[in-house]
Amino acid sequence: MGYARFRTAGISIVAVCALLVPTRASAQLQFTLDFSSLLGQPGSTLTYSGTLTNTGSTELFLNNNSYSLAGNFLTVDESPFFDNFPVSLLGGETASGNLFTVLIGANETTGPHTGSFSILGGATEPSQTTLATQTFTVNVGRPSAAPEPGSLALLLPVLGTAGMALRRRRSRTLQNRP
Secondary structure, X not given: OXXXXXXXXXXXXXXXXXXXXXXXXXXXXXXXXXXXXXEEOOOOEEEEEEEEEEOOOOOEEEEEEEEEEOOOOEEEEOHHHHHHOOOEEOOOOEEEEEEEEEEEOOOOOOEEEEEEEEEEEEOOOOXXXXXXXXXXXXXXXXOOOOOXXXXXXXXXXXXXXXXXXXXXXXXXXXXXXX
16 A cells, blocks of 8 residues: 555656656747759859748747858858747747848859758757758759750741841842843
8 A cells, every 4th residue: 555655656746847847849840941942053142931830839939040051152141030030939830031042152063052951949048959950952053055945936937037028128129120
């Protein structure tokens, strides 16, 4: 009998301690990018936007971000995150907007460059836990010197009409000569 009482009291103490420990907020942020892969040419700036949703029931602080990006002449500007998103999201709240931009330098190599963008924060203001991460791709291309096939298809009827007009003009000129 005495053992059963001790065991029940032990379970009650554990339950009370569990209620006093703050909950972790790391799994309650859902992070999506509107478009994870963008195409740009050297000298252009790409803007990545997305949505953050607090899927939990407690307030979640969005304190910082971190990123990594492979490329020698790619510059990330994370200020849109701080300009467009609130300091915290209450349970169930959603925020959308521009998260960061990437400036493609003039000497960047063509092809895909993969990176990641993480949201840091947690259940308290000073928290710096990684809450969610998304990968993204910067596809660098060069302007083409050759026209696209679609623009050639549009140009052919115009050239044909101009050629016919010149031909008629020549035939009239030859008919009016003595």
